[in-house]
Amino acid sequence: MPIMTRRFVLAAASVAVTCAARGAAAQQIDLGRATGFIQATGNELVAAINASNLTAAVRRERVAQILRRAVDVDGVGRFILGRWWRAATPEQQAEYMQLFEQVLLRNLSARFGEYQGVRFSLGRTQARTEEDALVSTIVERPSTPPFGLDWRVAEIGGAPKVVDVIAEGTSLRLTTRSEYSSVITRNNGNVGALLVAMRQQIQQLTQREGA
Amino acid sequence: MIVGHLPRSVLALVCAAAVGLGACATRPDPADTEAVEEFRANNDPLEPLNRGMYFVNEGLDTLVIRPAAEAYRIFLPPELRSGVRNVLGNLRTPVILVNDLLQGETDRAGVTIGRFVLNTTLGVGGIFDVATGFGLPGHAEDFGQTLAIWGVSEGPYLFIPFLGPSNPRDLVGFGVDAASNPLTWISGNEFFDAATNTRIVLQGLDTREGLIEPLDAVRNSSLDPYATIRSAYRQRRAAEIMNRDTAAPAARGTGFGAGTGGAGQAR
Numbered sequence: 001m002p003i004m005t006r007r008f009v010l011a012a013a014s015v016a017v018t019c020a021a022r023g024a025a026a027q028q029i030d031l032g033r034a035t036g037f038i039q040a041t042g043n044e045l046v047a048a049i050n051a052s053n054l055t056a057a058v059r060r061e062r063v064a065q066i067l068r069r070a071v072d073v074d075g076v077g078r079f080i081l082g083r084w085w086r087a088a089t090p091e092q093q094a095e096y097m098q099l100f101e102q103v104l105l106r107n108l109s110a111r112f113g114e115y116q117g118v119r120f121s122l123g124r125t126q127a128r129t130e131e132d133a134l135v136s137t138i139v140e141r142p143s144t145p146p147f148g149l150d151w152r153v154a155e156i157g158g159a160p161k162v163v164d165v166i167a168e169g170t171s172l173r174l175t176t177r178s179e180y181s182s183v184i185t186r187n188n189g190n191v192g193a194l195l196v197a198m199r200q201q202i203q204q205l206t207q208r209e210g211a
Numbered sequence: 212m213i214v215g216h217l218p219r220s221v222l223a224l225v226c227a228a229a230v231g232l233g234a235c236a237t238r239p240d241p242a243d244t245e246a247v248e249e250f251r252a253n254n255d256p257l258e259p260l261n262r263g264m265y266f267v268n269e270g271l272d273t274l275v276i277r278p279a280a281e282a283y284r285i286f287l288p289p290e291l292r293s294g295v296r297n298v299l300g301n302l303r304t305p306v307i308l309v310n311d312l313l314q315g316e317t318d319r320a321g322v323t324i325g326r327f328v329l330n331t332t333l334g335v336g337g338i339f340d341v342a343t344g345f346g347l348p349g350h351a352e353d354f355g356q357t358l359a360i361w362g363v364s365e366g367p368y369l370f371i372p373f374l375g376p377s378n379p380r381d382l383v384g385f386g387v388d389a390a391s392n393p394l395t396w397i398s399g400n401e402f403f404d405a406a407t408n409t410r411i412v413l414q415g416l417d418t419r420e421g422l423i424e425p426l427d428a429v430r431n432s433s434l435d436p437y438a439t440i441r442s443a444y445r446q447r448r449a450a451e452i453m454n455r456d457t458a459a460p461a462a463r464g465t466g467f468g469a470g471t472g473g474a475g476q477a478r
Contacts, residue, residue, distance in 0.1 A: 083246070
């Protein structure tokens with residue numbers, strides 16, 4: 001019964017593959033671990049932002065260092081490029097990753113740079129999907145209304161990492177995916193156009209930081 | 212589900228009218244399922260028309276609206292702007308209360324009444340938000356959210372000069388909220404008319420003032436601010452409809468994902 005056998009082998013193989021994939025991806029993160037990770041990272045960020053004895057440039061660099069460690073930059077970058085990842089050539093993929101890291105860290109650290117006197121408090125932590133947890137924080141700055149900032153945390157390669165930031169219900173990951181995809185779609189599906197725009201943006205950000 | 216989707220015929224009609232102006236978005240190749248999925252998720256079949264309106268609004272905003280909001284911030288001290296924001300939020304009580312009730316949220320309706328009583332009396336006519344200190348933080352509601360709870364779908368995304376991002380459901384909600392606010396109907400002499408106009412202008416200034424930094428950030432950091440605002444607006448409205456209240460629930464709530472609904476502290 002060669003056909004039966006082959007079918008059986010195929011079925012068994014597909015089950016095995018599915019299980020393996022599940023095993024690799026569905027690493028349920030411990031909620032306490034996720035909370036502790038955000039608390040530690042948040043404290044580090046607040047300390048770096050409020051270090052008033054340092055220059056703005058040094059503070060920004062420290063914030064960028066902390067973020068580079070805490071954020072799953074590769075995973076977030078892949079998620080954001082979404083369906084265009086496969087349309088990109090390997091060279092484009094490599095350049096995109098490199099540009100994305102710069103854009104993300106510069107944008108975030110430039111924004112956090114304005115947060116002098118910032119404080120944060122932890123809210124509740126809940127399991128969101130099979131793989132990640134959502135840690136809620138409330139960010140307070142002097143003389144501005146407090147706002148909710150949620151951190152999506154997943155276990156990546158044995159360490160907890162931030163995979164999304166959600167400000168007042170708006171996910172950074174989803175919003176940026178929409179933005180990048182719109183740029184590519186409006187350029188007739190040319191991923192290169194996005195890379196050009198990102199390069200220009202980094203140039204502008206560098207100029208503004210220097211100013 | 213009381214009311215279903217926006218009638219397809221209406222959408223087809225709008226689209227047909229818009230096609231005359233070259234305003235309908237090109238539909239993706241049906242074979243490309245991911246592209247189709249994205250087109251559906253963006254919910255923006257009138258994108259070219261909307262982008263035109265966005266462009267018009269950018270001009271208006273740069274020339275008139277943002278400078279007015281800047282002037283409002285510069286000339287009024289933060290304490291006064293906080294007071295204005297609190298009063299506007301307090302005056303919005305009837306709208307919030309009606310929508311709390313229409314959504315069956317009796318606990319939240321109780322909070323809305325409690326806030327109104329405390330802030331109007333101890334808070335000197337709503338100038339001070341004392342209710343938050345008594346454990347009654349404010350929240351926003353609008354008829355667009357009520358329609359969503361009732362099962363009305365949002366319809367195609369719309370960008371409207373002066374008002375900003377919206378959709379047919381939220382636009383209807385905006386009109387119903389204005390009509391259901393008793394203050395809209397108090398008129399008859401010059402004083403009341405002037406008071407109503409002042410309220411509307413202050414509402415606009417307060418809303419735009421609160422958005423100076425967020426909108427500047429989008430303009431500076433987004434490669435396509437139109438797409439960013441579209442995505443952010445729809446996510447924010449979804450969160451509002453689910454009452455996923457965050458730390459400053461009442462600071463926004465005009466039905467446009469921004470604006471005064473209750474308490475808030477000016478910068």
